Amino acid sequence: xxxxxxxxxxxxxxxxxxxxxxxxxxxxxxxxxxxxxxxxxxxxxxxxxxxxxxxxxxxxxxxxxxxxxxxxxxxxxxxxxxxxxxxxxxxxxxxxxxxxxxxxxxxxxxxxxxxxxxxxxxxxxxxxxxxxxxxxxxxxxxxxxxxxxxxxxxxxxxxxxxxxxxxxxxxxxxxxxxxxxxxxxxxxxxxxxxxxxxxxxxxxxxxxxxxxxxxxxxxxxxxxxxxxxxxxxxxxxxxxxxxxxxxxxxxxxxxxxxxxxxxxxxxxxxxxxxxxxxxxxxxxxxxxxxxxxxxxxxxxxxxxxxxxxxxxxxxxxxxxxxxxxxxxxxxxxxxxxxxxxxxxxxxxx
Ligand SMILES: *[C@@H]1O[C@H](CO)[C@@H](O)[C@H](O)[C@H]1NC(C)=O
Ligand SMILES: *[C@@H]1O[C@H](CO)[C@@H](O)[C@H](O)[C@H]1NC(C)=O
Numbered sequence: 218x219x220x221x222x223x224x225x226x227x228x229x230x231x232x233x234x235x236x237x238x239x240x241x242x243x244x245x246x247x248x249x250x251x252x253x254x255x256x257x258x259x260x261x262x263x264x265x266x267x268x269x270x271x272x273x274x275x276x277x278x279x280x281x282x283x284x285x286x287x288x289x290x291x292x293x294x295x296x297x298x299x300x301x302x303x304x305x306x307x308x309x310x311x312x313x314x315x316x317x318x319x320x321x322x323x324x325x326x327x328x329x330x331x332x333x334x335x336x337x338x339x340x341x342x343x344x345x346x347x348x349x350x351x352x353x354x355x356x357x358x359x360x361x362x363x364x365x366x367x368x369x370x371x372x373x374x375x376x377x378x379x380x381x382x383x384x385x386x387x388x389x390x391x392x393x394x395x396x397x398x399x400x401x402x403x404x405x406x407x408x409x410x411x412x413x414x415x416x417x418x419x420x421x422x423x424x425x426x427x428x429x430x431x432x433x434x435x436x437x438x439x440x441x442x443x444x445x446x447x448x449x450x451x452x453x454x455x456x457x458x459x460x461x462x463x464x465x466x467x468x469x470x471x472x473x474x475x476x477x478x479x480x481x482x483x484x485x486x487x488x489x490x491x492x493x494x495x496x497x498x499x500x501x502x503x504x505x506x507x508x509x510x511x512x513x514x515x516x517x518x519x520x521x522x523x524x525x526x527x528x529x530x531x532x533x534x535x536x537x538x539x540x541x542x543x544x545x546x547x548x549x550x551x552x553x554x555x556x557x558x559x560x561x562x563x564x565x566x
Contacts (some may be wrong), residue, residue: 230457243351259290259325262333262556265301274309281312281330282400285372287365288317288326288341294536295388295529297333300552301488302391304337305554307451309397315339316376316383318368320346335555342375344368352470354365354477358511361482369447370466370483373457379453379532387448389508389534391551399502402451408462410451413501419492422485427478440493447487449503450526465490481511501525508533508545527551 222559241360242542251392252271274280284303288295292504296317319326327341346364348371356362368375369385376383384400393490410422419442420428428434457463469486501523508531524532529535535551538544544552 230506234278235418246522247251255441260294261558262294262297263515265304265334265556267336268304268307268310268313269439274312274520276312280309281314282307282309282397282464283314283316283376283380284396285316285318285376285383285385286388287344287368288319288330289363289365289388290323290326292388292534293326293329294555295390295534297556298536298551299386299388299390299392300334301556302554303396306336306392306395307397308395310475311336311338313337313396316380317341318344318372319373320365320368342370344375349470352467352474353482354473356480358482360532361511367383367483368536370448370463371484371485373454373463376454377384381453383452383454385447385450385452387528387530388449389529391527391554392525393527394501398525398544399449399451399498402496404451404453404496407436407494407496408453408456408460409445409491410447410498411447411449411494412500413443413445413497414500415441419444419488420483422488423479424477426476430476430506431477433472433478436489437493442488443493444507445492445495446503446530448505448530449526451498458536462490477486483515503528505530506532507535507545509545515549519547 245426270276286299288296303313303467307313307446315337317326317330318337320343322343330337330341331340344365349364349367349463353362353364353367360366372385382400384396386419422444423434466486466489467477469489473486500520504520504522504524504526505528506517507519507527508529511532513532517531527547529551530548533545535544535548536555537551538548539555
């Protein structure tokens with residue numbers, strides 16, 4: 218896959234960052250004299266306070282925690298809240314390095330993050346939507362078909378080569394625990410760690426056509442596959458690169474193009490490549506489904522048990538439901554992390 222070589226990041230960046238905790242520091246540390254205001258299409262946000270490391274925190278390469286998320290104008294409010302929640306609950310917030318994946322080269326996104334979180338280490342990476350354009354099949358919900366939704370498949374190619382492990386988070390999450398606990402999971406040789414749901418009926422994620430064709434369904438033969446949600450994953454990026462998982466996931470997307478073997482978006486090809494072969498993480502790290510189902514986004518209540526992460530997967534998003542003044546009870550758990558500055562009445566239609 219020679220075409221990846223042009224996106225791999227210059228070694229120069231690595232040299233610049235030798236003395237720093239996170240490679241992103243080399244760019245975010247530079248203060249420019251020009252202040253750029255967010256463009257009118259982007260919502261505007263309050264500046265988050267500075268969060269500082271506790272005394273027990275190290276400051277070496279080995280102490281850094283890599284978090285990747287997508288960055289998109291429509292979900293920006295969610296991303297901002299998610300970042301704030303992580304910083305707020307971290308013992309060592311300065312060790313967090315954020316890798317944002319964006320489908321557009323928008324300098325405004327950069328300045329929006331910078332003005333909201335002047336103290337975080339971050340860098341924006343370009344995800345080229347053309348990599349997936351011919352590979353996406355229509356799913357049951359239009360939002361799932363956005364190319365950026367597939368960016369997580371390409372993490373291993375987009376991130377600089379010195380990133381060996383990364384946590385991937387969707388933009389509709391709130392972390393209410395120290396993310397270092399998730400970061401520290403022992404992958405035990407697996408390429409991905411995530412909460413696993415073995416009580417969910419796995420059969421339902423694939424079509425009859427899939428299950429009735431042994432050439433396809435035999436892929437699960439030697440595994441005991443369980444559903445997992447790709448909105449929260451710890452990924453061994455080195456192993457992913459070495460074992461060519463991008464190609465495995467892409468191959469299933471091409472099968473889907475021809476045979477329609479599932480109905481959802483970027484999730485099923487991940488299940489096909491990895492289900493039954495991941496490191497399970499405690500369910501507290503993904504209280505998912507708070508956005509309701511894929512059709513109506515009805516209110517859902519919390520599952521019993523301790524919670525480290527809340528996830529508004531499904532159609533309903535807390536910021537939209539709060540704005541519409543018809544929030545679900547769980548949306549009030551999201552609201553305290555909302556940095557949206559609602560003074561911009563001239564944006565209203
Ligand atoms: C973001 O802004 C910084 C300066 O604050 C700059 O060095 C960097 O190249 C910008 N990144 C992108 C992706 O625009
Ligand atoms: C799972 O769903 C399939 C397809 O609807 C059904 O045939 C099967 O009985 C279900 N399995 C369980 C354990 O409920």
